[in-house]
Amino acid sequence: MPLSQALIEIDHVTFGYDPSRRILNDVSLNFQRGQVTAILGGSGCGKTTLLRLIGGVHAVDSGRVVFDGEEVNVRDKAQLYRLRRRLGMLFQFGALFTDLSVFENVAFPLREHGGLSEEMIRDIVLMKLNAVGLRGAAALRISEVSGGMARRIALARAVALDPEVIMYDEPFAGLDPISMSVTANLIRKLNDATGATTLMVSHDVQECFLIADYAYLMAAGGRVVAHGTPAELSQSEEPEVRQFIRGEPDGPVRFHYPAAPLAEQLGLAAPAADTQGATL
Numbered sequence: 001m002p003l004s005q006a007l008i009e010i011d012h013v014t015f016g017y018d019p020s021r022r023i024l025n026d027v028s029l030n031f032q033r034g035q036v037t038a039i040l041g042g043s044g045c046g047k048t049t050l051l052r053l054i055g056g057v058h059a060v061d062s063g064r065v066v067f068d069g070e071e072v073n074v075r076d077k078a079q080l081y082r083l084r085r086r087l088g089m090l091f092q093f094g095a096l097f098t099d100l101s102v103f104e105n106v107a108f109p110l111r112e113h114g115g116l117s118e119e120m121i122r123d124i125v126l127m128k129l130n131a132v133g134l135r136g137a138a139a140l141r142i143s144e145v146s147g148g149m150a151r152r153i154a155l156a157r158a159v160a161l162d163p164e165v166i167m168y169d170e171p172f173a174g175l176d177p178i179s180m181s182v183t184a185n186l187i188r189k190l191n192d193a194t195g196a197t198t199l200m201v202s203h204d205v206q207e208c209f210l211i212a213d214y215a216y217l218m219a220a221g222g223r224v225v226a227h228g229t230p231a232e233l234s235q236s237e238e239p240e241v242r243q244f245i246r247g248e249p250d251g252p253v254r255f256h257y258p259a260a261p262l263a264e265q266l267g268l269a270a271p272a273a274d275t276q277g278a279t280l
């Protein structure tokens, strides 16, 4: 078997939660060691589903998910356990324990892991909090911190056990522009400082392009529209890619669900050329 460069390979994967509706349709993506790779796409195109397949939460219908040369098999519990110990995951909105302090939130995975002395836990927690600039906030309660700080605490918690792979699901959701760019820079910094491999699912193209080494653009119907470095994708002449990157409401990817022209439906004018996109 040829040795692949990629740490994680999604190889011609097709998947649906139920047989009547395919979410991913013969998709192939590669995640290179040490790199930050963004998976970009609108709501519902299957980005989170991809992360779940990598974590072995569901079995693929066809194709393969390969982690470090080993095909993920959801029925092999011992393999899944080994795999998941190598993955760190930051879920959408972080999900911190609001009744615990900042310190205890970051300490949580370390205590779960077991076998670490209190002194070691303390040192690791303070180092991780220092990396996200919040060592001084260790004693605060989660209810006392801002949304941007909460995201940084969740980042510190996601990397507490120094995972080889860090998966972020919508790390920028609900953040103001400054917190967004702080979070983006931290994702890059944590990747480089720990030598990890980062997968980042998002619909924030600009933020991801600032820090990603490589990006995949996904569209509805579970297909990969394009992939490349942010520079390559930014220079693409492909209409679908250009629309995606510029966030334009009209183009090959339509903003409007098919409908009769608005004026016609409101009884304001005789049926005319399609004006759906022009009014919004």
Ligand SMILES: Nc1ncnc2c1ncn2[C@@H]1O[C@H](COP(=O)(O)OP(=O)(O)OP(=O)(O)O)[C@@H](O)[C@H]1O
Residues within 6 Å of the ligand: 017, 018, 023, 041, 042, 043, 044, 045, 046, 047, 048, 049, 050
């Ligand atoms: N557990 C589930 N059971 C059945 N259908 C699901 C389940 N989870 C997600 N879906 C459906 O699968 C599709 C893809 O969802 P997914 O969460 O992967 O999309 P996404 O690209 O991450 O979107 P978002 O950015 O909105 O989170 C959606 O239509 C969703 O309704």
